[in-house]
Amino acid sequence: RSSWLLLAPLLTPPIPVITAPPCSLCPEGAHRFQWIRNLVPEFGISSSHVKVLSSPAEFYELLKVQIKSAKQRVVMASLYLGTGLLEQELVDCLEETLERSLQAEGSHNLRVSILLDYTRGSRGRKNSRTMLVPLLQRFPEQVRVSLFHTPNLRGLLRLLIPERFNETIGLQHIKVYLFDDNVILSGANLSDLYFTNRQDRYVLLQDSPEIADFFTELVDAIGDVSLQLQRDDTVQMMEGMEHPYQGDKVAYCETANRRVMEVINSARMRQELLHAKTFHSSQQDSNLLSQQGSQAPGELKPEPDTWIYPLIQMKPFGIQIDELVTETLLTEAERDARIYLTTGYFNLTQAYMDLILGTRAEYRILLASPEVNGFFGAKGVAGAIPAAYVYIEHQFYSEVCCLHQEERVQLHEYSRAGWTFHAKGLWLYLAGSDLPCLTLIGSPNFGYRSVHRDLEAQVAIVTENKALQQQLHQEQEQLYLCSSVVSSSTFEQPNRYVKLWVKLVTPLIKNFF
Numbered sequence: 001r002s003s004w005l006l007l008a009p010l011l012t013p014p015i016p017v018i019t020a021p022p023c024s025l026c027p028e029g030a031h032r033f034q035w036i037r038n039l040v041p042e043f044g045i046s047s048s049h050v051k052v053l054s055s056p057a058e059f060y061e062l063l064k065v066q067i068k069s070a071k072q073r074v075v076m077a078s079l080y081l082g083t084g085l086l087e088q089e090l091v092d093c094l095e096e097t098l099e100r101s102l103q104a105e106g107s108h109n110l111r112v113s114i115l116l117d118y119t120r121g122s123r124g125r126k127n128s129r130t131m132l133v134p135l136l137q138r139f140p141e142q143v144r145v146s147l148f149h150t151p152n153l154r155g156l157l158r159l160l161i162p163e164r165f166n167e168t169i170g171l172q173h174i175k176v177y178l179f180d181d182n183v184i185l186s187g188a189n190l191s192d193l194y195f196t197n198r199q200d201r202y203v204l205l206q207d208s209p210e211i212a213d214f215f216t217e218l219v220d221a222i223g224d225v226s227l228q229l230q231r232d233d234t235v236q237m238m239e240g241m242e243h244p245y246q247g248d249k250v251a252y253c254e255t256a257n258r259r260v261m262e263v264i265n266s267a268r269m270r271q272e273l274l275h276a277k278t279f280h281s282s283q284q285d286s287n288l289l290s291q292q293g294s295q296a297p298g299e300l301k302p303e304p305d306t307w308i309y310p311l312i313q314m315k316p317f318g319i320q321i322d323e324l325v326t327e328t329l330l331t332e333a334e335r336d337a338r339i340y341l342t343t344g345y346f347n348l349t350q351a352y353m354d355l356i357l358g359t360r361a362e363y364r365i366l367l368a369s370p371e372v373n374g375f376f377g378a379k380g381v382a383g384a385i386p387a388a389y390v391y392i393e394h395q396f397y398s399e400v401c402c403l404h405q406e407e408r409v410q411l412h413e414y415s416r417a418g419w420t421f422h423a424k425g426l427w428l429y430l431a432g433s434d435l436p437c438l439t440l441i442g443s444p445n446f447g448y449r450s451v452h453r454d455l456e457a458q459v460a461i462v463t464e465n466k467a468l469q470q471q472l473h474q475e476q477e478q479l480y481l482c483s484s485v486v487s488s489s490t491f492e493q494p495n496r497y498v499k500l501w502v503k504l505v506t507p508l509i510k511n512f513f
Helices: 003-010 034-038 056-069 085-103 128-138 155-160 192-196 209-224 249-292 321-332 350-358 380-402 448-453 466-480 488-492 500-512
Strands: 043-045 050-053 073-077 111-117 143-148 176-179 182-186 202-205 227-229 306-314 338-342 362-368 409-414 425-429 438-442 456-463 483-485
Touching: 034 249, 034 306, 043 209, 050 056, 050 466, 056 085, 056 176, 056 182, 056 192, 056 202, 073 209, 085 128, 085 192, 111 128, 111 209, 128 143, 128 227, 143 209, 176 209, 182 209, 182 438, 209 249, 209 306, 249 306, 306 321, 321 350, 321 438, 321 456, 338 466, 350 380, 362 380, 362 466, 380 409, 380 488, 380 500, 425 466, 448 500, 456 466
Parallel strands: 073 111, 111 143, 338 362, 362 409
Antiparallel strands: 043 306, 050 202, 073 176, 143 227, 176 182, 182 202, 306 456, 338 425, 409 483, 425 438, 438 456
């Protein structure tokens, strides 16, 4: 049964139905996930170019090193940039690198492009915008700061909803950090917590120009339909662009869809042509080698053993590729396969819950205990959000028990003194395998917001290389080591008490957090 055929009925008009490339283009021993390239570009790389990071401090140090060594481009997409000393150090690194590029003889090539969310980046007097305005003033020709504003926050709604609460309507949630041809994919934002004691996931793709080009073009496309930060801290749209909340909503969303899908489809076509060219040249090389009977070392580029698929989810623009791929992976997971799924905010969509409860694979779901939830101890109504997550978790656990699925579907709670938990993604272990062959890593949380409200991106990394599989396995084990299995007694603990008003309100507001 073809996974592609399962996908076909789910497709919406903005995503074109694409026929699979001829089988002759598939390399020998092609992996079982190549159907994903019917939707997005497939980037084949060597596993030696992939490095899995494990700690916030490692992530922060890598960001600084990469900024300082950048020569052509720095592209950073995040929800926001914090305002503390660590964030200022990042900005200082950018300033030094830009200054150095200005002084370099005959070269002003370095370009810095930063994409943030408008509402989150504008929160408070000192905010992401005020942190970045000095860069715009000093390097107006080299720096671009784009602030995405959801088209769903407009009119009376925009006037009435106060700061912080307006962020519930929709956000720019993508986290991609690239420097020349090196790309970091993560769920971490550019804020001191994510550099110190908020656990997330991070992967570095080194010397990967095609992948770096793709994410540069993606950030540019979203930037083109976003508000542009000016040197006086005002914002304006690019000339000729529809305004996200003052202009026509349908026209704006159609423009955004067209820009993003152009990036996806043009990259997909480029990669297909590259696959065809590589296949034919490798055929010629093998014929030549068989005639010559020898090979000079290092003459041929090694066959890729790892494949990267960028998965984009932008439901406001009618783009739902990540949702389709994730649902298909969950649907197709075979009996005795194991899926380790993690999210900092356990609030799965009904579709994901139904697939987890109705399919055959084993699931180990890692989520935040109340004390490591990012909202723990927050002021006002936000302080009740951890309790709402406990209530959602308890409801799901009760459903698992009603279906007698406790062995197949297990919940694990991450707990670590002095830390918060923000990791998201999944690891797929095929039946009979002790190592994962696929992981999803990026910004989505598998919840309603990720699927329906926000702009999200992650990558599927598929690998046949045992060393990289071992890296991914160790990453998964390290996270789960800090967890305990959820049982009925978990919800009897005093810190799991959920007030009646939270139980009543949660079903009404769960789609907003």
